[in-house]
Amino acid sequence: MTKIGNSKPVSSNQQGVHEHLDVLVTKHLNTIDRTPIPDFVKDSFELIAKTLRQTGLPLWLDSFCGTGISTRRLAEQHPDFCVVGVDQSQQRLGAEPPPELNNCLLVRSDCEALWRLMATHKVCAKQHTLFYPNPWPKASQVKRRVHGHASFQALLDISPNLELRTNWETYAREFAQALTLARRPIELTSFTPQEPITRFEAKYAASQHTLWKVRSTTSS
């Protein structure tokens, strides 16, 4: 039996945007997160920096890339970028044969800590995609969502152009609201993928979920 079209919509005990979102985001926009960076994240940062030096190409960061299907596709479609996919799961990263493209790298890291290290060293991603990060749907988990996390300012600092996709409308609306609080332009739309760019996107589309996209563009 195939599971591709059987995915349940996100269910949550939270109705609409989290009641404390504005307070939480404002706090994180005004404080520096000093949590120590783990060694494996420092190593991943060095590998990315070395690859950027070797290719001489601008960075396209593909955070929460899973098996890296989107990373490979973006690298094929944009040979003028060095596309780096980041995921914490070595198992997912190793699920497909390694990419053979010179402009494509898959790295195990922790996205939030990596963004902070990048921000500290002023390494920016000209393009940054975040496709279907874990929704953390319980109201008590809001601080684990990318916009509720202490690294939110670092995410903004390294991402002049970013796009987040999700199958949970509340997540998209919260992310858009957090960007607005940070005075970033936003474009929030629902969409139907012509050709799904990730494994989860294929699963959600086949399960008839409404998919959401939030874009924020501050430079070309």
Ligand SMILES: C[S@@+](CC[C@H](N)C(=O)[O-])C[C@H]1O[C@@H](n2cnc3c(N)ncnc32)[C@H](O)[C@@H]1O
């Ligand atoms: C729902 S999956 C989406 C994967 C892929 N983007 C897709 O659409 O098929 C979320 C991914 O985020 C990864 N992840 C969760 N938290 C992470 C973190 N803090 N840093 C890096 N990866 C993380 C998980 O291992 C998982 O592969």
